[in-house]
Amino acid sequence: MDANVSIAESFSVSPRVTEAVEQNDGAANSGAGSMTDEGALPILKTRKRFGPDEDLLLIKEVNWILSYRKGRNNVMNAWKGIADRLNKLRTFNMESVNNKSCQNRFNTLLARHRVKEAESARASGVDEDYIELRGLMDDIMSDFDEWASKKQNIKDKNALEEEAKDCAGAVVRDSAMQRLKEQREADARRPGEKEQDGSDSQLDSTAQSSSKDTPTKSRHAILASLVPLLESSVQQAQGIQEVLREEIKLRHRQDKEMLAVRKREREEEFEDRRAQRNQDFQFRQAQMEAETRRIRLMISMLGQQTVVRNNYNDNEEEKTTGM
Structure with missing residues (x-):
């Protein structure tokens, strides 16, 4: 009996998995009377927030798709594809998620990982x-x-x-x-320097014509x-x-x-x-392996003891019959 207990302890199951199994078993037992031949009952997805198991499935999808590399026009479509695949998984024990919730959860996990929360969580004991x-x-x-x-x-x-x-x-x-x-x-x-008193009309006309040409020449210069x-x-x-x-x-x-x-x-x-x-x-x-060998040895010893005990009982019966 002790050997069987030790083997069961060596294959310990996480509480999350045990809880999920119990929920599914309870749902199956409650609906056993109404079960038809068309198919089994669907798995109940009752979680409303991401847990460690859901985080692992999400990160596996992101690691495969690399949705953040898809560009501004296609990034949300990539996250929508991830959300659709997660919702179809039987092991994704969570209510329906969308592209925005998956993206926000990934950003949260990335930020936590940067501040070394993974180190402290691992030090406290994780699976x-x-x-x-x-x-x-x-x-x-x-x-x-x-x-x-x-x-x-x-x-x-x-x-x-x-x-x-x-x-x-x-x-x-x-x-x-x-x-x-x-x-x-x-x-x-320039015009003030060229002004002269007593100039005739010809000089005035020449000055006027030259002054008209000044802006164009100035622009060219x-x-x-x-x-x-x-x-x-x-x-x-x-x-x-x-x-x-x-x-x-x-x-x-x-x-x-x-x-x-x-x-x-x-x-x-x-x-x-x-x-x-x-x-x-x-x-x-x-x-x-050592525990398995010990159990086999105990079984062998018990078998030998049983054989010896049976032989002893047979001899006692023969003696009693002979008397």
Whole structure:
């Protein structure tokens, strides 16, 4: 009897699974009288919030689909597909979920994993399902960080290019306005310098004709003077863009190296955990084999004792009969 109890204890079942089995058994027993030949009763899904088992199923789907990589127009459709598949699973013991609830739960799990809540939960004692969930979260977080880094690099690159264009345009506009202001001041001083007392009508008409031509000539002079300024401004803007482009490349390389280091650290940690799990499994398996051998030995000893007892009883009966 003790041996059977020890074997049952070695195959202990988590309380969540026991509760789910009892609920399903109760539902089956209550509906046994109304059961028809058309099929079995559906499994009751009574949970209203995500539990550890539901979290594991959700993370498995996300790890397979990688819904956050689908882009702005397709990301919610990807989450809807995940929600539909979860609702169809018989092992998903929860009321119907939608794309938004799945996305929010994933964000919550990712945030918890980042603040090391998984470490404290594991230290307090968890089952194999939670260890598997943590390993999947490590892989997803590594891929999510890599995707977010690439997205941020593209965003930063576009912002810096726009800033460089705005800076170059501002330089050109300021230079042009300053040159135009100086040219207008020079044009305003020029008529006063050319005025002379006692000039005849021919000189007046000539002055008037020359004054009429002054704005056009001034515009041409301004445009001619702005050409080298524009060329230098364009070269300066190109130089700024080149510097910013090199800075973006350097930052991208640094982020890539950092992600590679973090990914390598997570892989090493995952390998250590897997080795520890294998060691624990082998230890439990050895314990079960030793317990099995002990039970077989006890059964063999009981069988031998039974044979000896039967022989003894037969001898006693023969002696009694002979007397």
